[in-house]
Amino acid sequence: MRTAVIGTGIMGAGMARSLAREGHDVVVWNRTAEKAEALVGDGISAAASVAEAVSGVDVVLTMLFDTDAVLAVTEDVARASGDAVWVQTATVGPDGARRIAEAAGDAADRMLDAPVLGTRKPAEDGALVVLASGPAALVERAQPVLDAIGSRTVRAGERLGDASALKLACNSWVGLITAGTAQALALAQAQGVDPQLFLDAIDGGAVDTPYAHVKGAPMISGDYSAVSFALDGVRKDLGLMVSAAEAGGMSADLLRTVLGLYDRASESGHGDEDMAAVRTAFDG
Incomplete structure (x- = not known):
């Protein structure tokens, strides 16, 4: 074709x-x-x-x-x-x-x-x-x-529009997993524990997900230059999710909180880097 x-x-x-x-x-x-x-x-x-x-x-x-x-x-x-x-x-x-x-x-x-x-x-x-x-x-x-x-x-x-609605639901999961991985790694490090041990601990278990390892590796190294999904793109999508949630009559509290983390990382100069840079939002 x-x-x-x-x-x-x-x-x-x-x-x-x-x-x-x-x-x-x-x-x-x-x-x-x-x-x-x-x-x-x-x-x-x-x-x-x-x-x-x-x-x-x-x-x-x-x-x-x-x-x-x-x-x-x-x-x-x-x-x-x-x-x-x-x-x-x-x-x-x-x-x-x-x-x-x-x-x-x-x-x-x-x-x-x-x-x-x-x-x-x-x-x-x-x-x-x-x-x-x-x-x-x-x-x-x-x-x-x-x-x-x-x-x-x-x-x-x-x-028309139903597939786009499904995409927002799916991307909400991606945004949450990535931010949740960042929080877990940051929490381990804040307590003086090697953050890699978090990924080792969940590996292969019921709460494991491949995405935690894919995004966890650059979070640990601090290198966000290999962009597969730009952080500002996630911010754009999260904004769409907030609007869709409110239009559907559901609470958007969690989405707003997660969006705030990506906003903070973008404001620190990471908007064009990979979404894994949301890890920087947890730095003091």
Whole structure:
């Protein structure tokens, strides 16, 4: 399939390479042209504009930072992409998904709400989990693309926005696990105990999780430069979660507290580093 990938940051670049590796004809566009041009070769070409990228393709995949970034390209995608399936993978929350669909006009009829679970390595490996909501016929048309970027697809329903709602629930778990790991390591260290012993103690037990070890290692070393999920991206998502929780009538107290930790780390200059840098929020 000929596929356009709009947005070639950490996630979009990995998706584009996974698509090309699986034999798709891939064209990319990014606001910072150098990021798109870095992918040229191996079946990937770079377009000078969104309209050029989406013209004549079978599937358009958008992977941008937030709702506003998607809205900035919506008119061009809607106007120039013909009858292509639009797979909207950015994390925008259910309200953002609805705003994008409204701005897309008639093109919303060929849009899938399809955020993904996973960070840099799963994106590069084509091993993301795709959360998809929208008409079943569109999922079927886009399935070769979904299979190229993901290890499996979880259907969240027919309604646009349901997959985005599920993504927020999943990312709340990621944010909480990471902040909880940071707290446990900081608490051990504050008491004069080697923080590595916390990871050793939970290893293989009922309360263990691979993510504690993945994020615990950079927390112990203090090196947050290998970015798989930027801390400011987590802050953006937590803000969406707070809004969604309040709109649904539930307490957002825990989410607000966790957001405050990521805010503190960002204010200390770690916003562009990996989310593991939330460990710095526990420093005195």
